[in-house]
Amino acid sequence: MDKITNIPEIRFDGFTDAWEQRRLGEVVDIRSGRDYKHLNKGNIPVYGTGGYMLSVDEALSYEDDAIGVGRKGTIDKPYLLKAPFWTVDTLFFSIPKTDYDLYFVNDIFQRINWKQLDESTGVPSLSKTAINAVKVQVPTFEEQIKIGNFFKHLDHLITLHQRKLELLYETKQTFLSQMFPKGEESVPEIRFEGYADAWEQRRLGDTVVIFAGGDIDKSKLKKVGKYPVLANALTNDGIVGYYDSDFRIEAPAVTVTGRGDVGYAKARKVNFTPVVRLLAIKSDNDVDFLENAINNHKVLVESTGVPQLTSPQLANYKILFPTIGEQTQIGTFFAAIDHLTTLHQRKLNTLKEIKKTLLKKMFV
CATH class of the missing domain: 3.90.220.20 (DNA methylase specificity domains)
Structure with missing residues (x-):
């Protein structure tokens, strides 16, 4: 008997039906971004292939959330777009059709090898035709919601750890600027108690x-x-x-x-x-x-x-x-920050590896 290939390795309880094949064009409505330079400043974000750019006073999508995927340039970094938003002409935005969950579809987009769909000989490029033709496997809407919510929470956890890591880097840079003398100075702005001599x-x-x-x-x-x-x-x-x-x-x-x-x-x-x-x-x-x-x-x-x-x-x-005593105090302080940074980086890497593994095992 042939092995069934349209059932994922890991599933939530209560779901047993085989997944069904669809073309991506049946799952999402691919829409084109446009130039924003004629617009005024406002509070609606404009996105490009690299993320947020600036804010304007009009939107291409006022109510429908979507998934951005590069038309030209960076084509392999899809990401969620929360309405209202505007996208530039190098970024498609893909709105899920009825009975397709946004977060589940976003997970599908994360699994696609977009570089394989590159149609250019120079700057990487995608077309609506190439995107619409991609074959994907999808479950019932109820199972989509379960899977989508799971990865939504996992992504939120990854984002929190990423922010903590960025905060640690920023904190270290701030202390480096304050605990070492600036320019021609010989005394730092911040010192440990008991040290007053010039460096x-x-x-x-x-x-x-x-x-x-x-x-x-x-x-x-x-x-x-x-x-x-x-x-x-x-x-x-x-x-x-x-x-x-x-x-x-x-x-x-x-x-x-x-x-x-x-x-x-x-x-x-x-x-x-x-x-x-x-x-x-x-x-x-x-x-x-x-x-x-x-x-x-x-x-x-x-x-x-x-x-x-x-x-x-x-x-x-x-x-x-400074003196050896002050050196030791400063060195120990920054070593502690570095250790904490390393721990957060490892946690972040672990979470990313967990997500990568689950994307393989929970999808067909």
Whole structure:
């Protein structure tokens, strides 16, 4: 017996009927956006492929919510549009027809590989004909509502975590500007109690030892091990693999990217080996303070190609230092913010992975 393919792997209780195939043109009414420049300022949002742009005094849809999908440019980032709204001519808006739930249809749009429908040889483009012809599977209206509401709440949770994460980034930037001296000043705006002395400017090379990363023995590189091997990349903390027994730099230390996103510093609390174009710093200064002091430093690198930061250039950074005690207080404070940020990022990533998995298992 052939396997039934029009029933999802996971369903809500009480639903057993097979889903039915429809063309997207039977599910939504695809409408075109228009130029807004003739309109006056108002309180009705105008949307493009990248999201909100500005507000005007007229709407293309006053009552019907819809799903925006790019006609040209960014064609693979559909998103909900709450009425009233106006869309520009590069953004279609799709209004669900009778007996089709907005949030369920939005989930369908999230699953479609829009790039496969690209009809251009240059800037990515979609046509109404291509969109209308897409074949999708749909359940009864009642099951649509159940599924749509489920993902609506999950999306809300993801948005909340995203906002918390953005707030943490903003909070850190605010404190960086207030807890480090500005311009030619030698005293920060905000200090921990008990510290009043002016900070002292020092050439970084006079207070730290800088090591340049080198080639690695790839035959010893493991996916899992004791000592990380760190590259210039910032993703996954720059880890490209592990050595079981060898390392070059003893923690605590600070790494600084030497190519691409130059000048990015990160405190390291585990012994490690840096690869080519990653600089490492050993110092008696607090490493968490040093990370933020370097990141707060204005990087000026002369390069005619890909930006590069050399050991002598890093050594010439002029940075203001407080006492070790104050460094430790500041470093611990920012390390706590970074830890909280990491936890929120992991939660957000987990929620996104959960959604990705459920979109596969709860749809046909």
